[in-house]
Amino acid sequence: MVGFSLRLFKNFVLRDIRRNLVRTFLTVAGIALGVAVFLAISIANDTALARFRQTVAQVAGKANLELLPLSAGSMDEGLLEDLSFLGGVGVKWTSIIDEHLVVKGASGQDEVIQIIGIDMLADPEFKRYEESDDGGSGDAAASTSGDASGSASAVESSVFAPDSVLVGASLAERLHLKKGSTFTCLLPEGERILNVAGVMSKSGLGGAYSGNLIVADMPLAQVLTGLEGRVSRVDMIVGSGKENTGDSDSGSRSDDDQVYRAVSEKLRQIMPSDIMIGTPETRSNQAEKMTRSFEYNLLALTLIALMVGMFLIYNTMTITVLRRRPEIGVMRALGVKRSTILNMFLWETIFIGGLGTTCGVVLGGFLAQGALAAVAQTFQYFYFKVPLEKVSPAPEQYLLAAAIGMGLTLTAALPPLLESTTVAPAEATKRASFESRLRFMALPLFIMGLVCLALCYLSSLQGPVLDFPFFGYLAALLAIVGASLLMPLALSRLLPGLSRLLGHFMGAKGRVAASSLSGTLSRTAVACASLMIGIAMMISLAIMISSFRKTVTQWIDQSFQADLWMQSQARAAGNKGARLPESVVKECAAVKGVAAAEGFVDRRIIYEGMPVFLAAADFDVLAKYGNQLFLSGETNEAVCNRMSGSRAIISEPFAVRRKLKKGDVLKLDVGGVSETFTVEDIYYDYASDLGYIIIPRDVYKNLYKDSTVSNVAIYLQPGADLAAVKSELMSRLSGARLAINSTMELRKQAIVIFDRTFAITYALHTIAVIVSMLSVMNALFALTIESKREFAILRYLGAGRSQLAAIVYTQAAILATVGNIGGLGLGYILSLLLTHVINKQSFGWSVQYSIPYDFIVQSSILVVATAVASACLPARLAASTLAPAVIRDE
């Protein structure tokens, strides 16, 4: 049935497409944009994860078993003394430090890089890097004349020399480093000069973090990361390790497996329960889980763009089929089979869809880099610090995007295609028959639409499926379909009235414009619907972003009560592990004009398989000075005063995502000892979608044997001079490299971070606007071309060119207005779904709904204006209609 005949295709399809070039172009562009956006986002998402996986693999090398600390970011090195049995069973192992470090960039700005600490005397399998060939850098003669003796120069740059590290190629390039040069890193206690013992080439470990790393011997790495006495994890190579090249026979392989199981089992027995016995993949999978909501939601947003694309193709194919009903009728009368007719339209769909998809895939490939740039900072700020400078697209993503493009195109074209086969030879010559049928159908469609909307409502009440708001997105889809189904009846009721109204103001022109639209209801309805969807997407995103922004702003204003915030510069520069000693809190409190200082510390832990921040706060100070907002509605003071012993407050995202409520019990496993905490209350928080657990500081100190603080909130006495206090703090603690910010500065920073996080959403928003504009133009074109006959008759009846043009412009305005009104309504529904269902279920954030009226007014004006402007081409077309030529057909 899907046989292909080139001649038929040429005559029936290509010729028609050529005749309707602009419309075809618009349709293709619509599909292309949808596919492109989808592809770009999915490449960006996958790149982020792939880079993470790659980095994990590059650092892990052949390691196929790991000890991972769950309750803290690191583990006590004392635990490793129990690992001596490993050597006896042939397991190679080494401890690893895997942390952030802030270095001074070439132009003075601070940047965060990775520091890997390894035991340089461990098995060579753990040290897979090469020194890059820095002799080729041209100025060898000038730079190396000093080290005449080769061996001596090697000792100079030995990694065992004090403060000497290996640097990755990218870092070396950026900081202009070579063997023997020095650079500065920023520790909480101040700057420290490091010597370059060598530059690693990009293979093996040197290629991890895109070469933005330093590698140091264990003791130095511990000092630089403040992890004295601790390690980040333990890597083990059991048997021949990973990436087995197949040189070992299957026999030894199964021996390996046995040892592997036995070793894992033994480790499980001797390690405390907060040490996970996993593989490097375990960490990748955690990262995948952690970012899933963010990624899926981005992708789901792009599906809206695809949906508009679907409407474009539906619109186009419906109109094509409608327009060619007479032609089909003739062919049918001449004995052409239904299947042949279907075949022809199918090939047309495939042609347009294929063209659009192809363009989309190509465009998407280009857009991916931009999309990655837009999401990179979000990934890095909230989830993991892996350099994301270049996309690494996988062929499957192109294939998937192509399949989705083609699949959706065919799905969208299915109704008009089936319609084409129902054309009977006799009826076909009159188009009116179809129109009357649609009129007849309008009510049932309307009812179906209402059903869809009812289902949408029901669907919106459902919970997430596997942390993904499946029903939320289903509700959005139902809303779109439902609203579209309402369109025919709405139009058929609206347009006659409008016709009279316009007739009253504009005379015949107006009346004709509206009634002509009404006469071609099928096309008008589709055009309006696609316009509506495009606008709805634009509006709903705008509402979501603005609600979110407003909520966050308000939250910051309310809960950031301290006057000054202090942290180490290393932390300010992005090394979240940088700490200050507790004594600085007292020091701060002692400054004249300071009412109170509160030390806060947080660390990322793994709670039930997912990362979360565990934090400790001084609730005595918070009770007096803080202002957390709690879900229960209780005051900050009331809740904070109750906080002692094994009680915790948790942030809303954590509560929502882990399904926790007030009074529930949290189990924290620290060093094999299980501690339970009762959830005292849930507080609003927008700092991280991973969530926070906050416990009293004294309990934390006791539990984690950690008395450092991440930052200090400083509350001033009324009337104290902020600047004076700040400078007093600076001079008192000048030994430390501190960043002290006023609350005002902090708020600004928070908003900057927020905007950065939503950068990709803004981009999608822009795409939504473009796609909706395309659908407006597409609809208008369709209408004008299809109205040729009417125009010809009007012309015959004596209408002037300018009058015809005026009709077209009026029609454009009507379409745009109706679409816009529908879009606003649908957009409202979608925005509710986005903010209250989808976002809430994905990230756990309560968002206060807020409508950006100014944007809505502006965009509405823009839509109508664009519609009218884009009508200029069709208007000219209409004006140039020659009466006799067209009428002859009748």
Added chain:
Amino acid sequence: MSKNIFVLRLISKVMSENMSRPTSMSDTRKRASKHSSLQCHAGIPRAVGGRGLSVYMNLAACFLLLFSAFASAPAAYGDQAPNTTVYRKALPGYKYKFPQDHFSHDDFKTEWWYYTGHLKARDGRRFGFELTFFRTGSDYKQGAEKVDAAKADSAKADIAKAGSSKPSPWKLDNFYLAHFAVTDESGKTFRYYEKLNRKGLKFADARQDAYFVHNEGWSVAKLGEKYVLKADARDYGIYLLLTPTKPPVVHGKNGVSQKASCAGCASHYYSMSRLQAEGLLFQKDKPIEVSGLAWMDHEFGSNQLTSEQTGWDWFSIQLAGNRELMLYVMRREDGSFEKQSSGTYVLPDGSSRHLDLADFKIEKVSTWTSPKTKGIYPMGWKISVPKEKLQLTLVPLLKDQELTTERSTGVSYWEGAVDVLEGAEAKPSGNGYVEMTGYSEKFSKKL
């Protein structure tokens, strides 16, 4: 003395492990050759080009740190070199005190405890073994911690400290190396294994307060008046109880064993020349009851070799009649022996007599060309010490007891068990161990 070589062995082993990675190797070579051509052009000699860094890591770790211990002048550091640790020199007048001198002497740069022996199973099978523990101090031992002295008040000081001030267990004061080799005379096999560690988390240690030296699971400990030796590896393991039958014998004169004429180009060196050994030898995890004789060497010093020395031959011989002989000769570049080469003859009652170079003569019986390194080694020796009326013939258990590194990284040497025949009629009269370095190429050339 012979034990210096272990460091090099380990280095070469580590290097070979690194070099055997096919991709990095070829890359490395390509780059290295490219680099050298560039160098030639620029006319700048630089030994270390773009080679696999891990190779140089270990070079840096071992060669250079250790080489400074061997060479009469510490390896020349560039002007960037930090104030390197100054180690105590082995100077005349040293007074030995036991058991304390069994313990580690961390104030000397280099130190080793060296056990060799000949074991016999009940079924008559014979094995030679060698287990050596090696310690070498880091040049950066004291320079490792840089604490800013200027601290005005407590908070600043606290920030400066940031966390605990407990030193890291990975703090690199010493490199610990170990070597374990077994010669199976009946099976005609020779196997060797090695380890390289720092103190770390009980990875390795040589105690200064007891005679306990270990590297991972390999160890030697003094228990009462006896010594327990333990090592296990893939194909072989030993678990031996050693009982000394003579007191330690100190080599050299006035407490030093001179290796060259310069002051401090020496070591403190003593042996336990006759240890009764009994215990288990594991062959592929199968325990075999063994007994025999072992020899222990303990040597510590800081700068022993000069750059003109190309290698050495070293002999430890346990003769019938409860006598032992230790000899070493340092070979110079010009083919002569270093004047300071010497030996010790131990009498049945445990007393000993120093032998100068003039007191003994060593002749090679034949030569053996290593199929791997093409090095030509003496094979079989005739040793005479007229003063002591000794006339010995040494016959190697296996010819191929050479330790080589597959790739041309340089360090290859021969070390193995020998049978000893005595007198003109060549009567079997005990066993020995011989070490020969610098035959496949000049020993220090590759450094």
